[in-house]
Amino acid sequence: MAGMQRMVGTERFNVCLQSGGREGTREDWDLICSAPTFEEGFALLVEEARKANWGDWSLLVLDSDRQEARFRVVNSWESIYQRALGVTWGSSYLAGKLAGICSRLFGMSCWAEQTAYQVAGDPWDEFFVRPSDGTVEREVEDLVRMDAATRADLAVALEKLRHEVSERRQTEHDLREKLEVIRRQDEAIQALSTPVLQVWDGVLALPLIGTIDGRRAASLTERLLGEIVRTGSRFALLDLTGVEIVDTSTADHLLRVVGAVQLLGAQAIITGINPAVAQTLTSLGVDLSTFTTQQNLQEGLRYCIQEAAPARAARTPPRRHGR
Known part of the structure; x- marks a missing residue:
């Protein structure tokens, strides 16, 4: 030039x-x-x-x-x-x-x-x-x-x-x-890092790993809500076992995901909160008593199955016994 x-x-x-x-x-x-x-x-x-x-x-x-x-x-x-x-x-x-x-x-x-x-x-x-x-x-x-x-x-x-x-x-x-x-x-990579799994009839699980920033929160919320609508699921398990650090931004994104799930008529259950994360959430002013929490993913799935049992029994027609 x-x-x-x-x-x-x-x-x-x-x-x-x-x-x-x-x-x-x-x-x-x-x-x-x-x-x-x-x-x-x-x-x-x-x-x-x-x-x-x-x-x-x-x-x-x-x-x-x-x-x-x-x-x-x-x-x-x-x-x-x-x-x-x-x-x-x-x-x-x-x-x-x-x-x-x-x-x-x-x-x-x-x-x-x-x-x-x-x-x-x-x-x-x-x-x-x-x-x-x-x-x-x-x-x-x-x-x-x-x-x-x-x-x-x-x-x-x-x-x-x-x-x-x-x-x-x-x-x-x-x-x-x-x-x-x-x-x-x-x-x-985003899809692989936030898989939405159907672990039981009417139960979805979303294992969270690492940091949840605004972009990732929007992506996982969109995918989770889409699967709730597609499968007609009543429960969404948000597993935090892989989340080691929670700050104000992460807590806010988590609350938004839970709120979005509830707006669709499903119930969000948070599992796998370790003591450090629980302490951080409490110090940030998050009232954990307003959430349904379970110790781990297995306990969360057991809770969903127990909660769904009465509704499933009501839909099942009684068996007729022959003479």
Whole structure:
């Protein structure tokens, strides 16, 4: 890139980079559209950019009435690259990406103006995006008319730049595929780490192991509730034998799981609470007397069978004895 910048000059170089960024927004826009709102979709894109080492992106202002937006990026790949070279060209490829996204959002051509430069000492790069009648082609024509640069030189540089943009786009595509594989593997690991087992007629067991964070709690709650509905189970055994440490967050997630089970008309039984966990829960203000608890999974299953016996007997028709 440094060679092309020297060949065509910084202004042409930046125009071409912004053009490449604008053209590479189709997959970004598809990801944004997968969410209910633009803000939520952009948050998904921010996470993808962070994983791809594109820096930390944030949306500062989105004015739909004026069709303007302001973005902030910390440690973009262009800033890191330019710091290594000791130059200040600006993050034009990223500016083009943001302009392309806003063009799709507002339904009209937009242009991004960089207003802060991290490579020049600012704490971040900042971009102001708004509608513009200008096009990349017009910008190039204006630059060619401004000095004696030949169209041949510019054409060569553009071709090289298109090649680099194409390679970067392929790299992005490959990275997205790898991230998708990682996501599927993560889902499989989550499923294996929180198995929902049907241990008796109408009785499900959920052995919990390790730390229960918000993401894992949401996953196991969804799977447990789905199995309760699918099997028509009346009891859910939450076995904490494998949980050695409980903090405020874990206790809160546990209470939410129990409450969700009860909302479906099933009964949650907590088993396998060791003394340290019981002491921690008590110190956190959790009243264990409001829960049905059993010493271990075996005792919990015995409790469920005993509780279900009267109902099962009531449903069983009496036997008729012949004369």
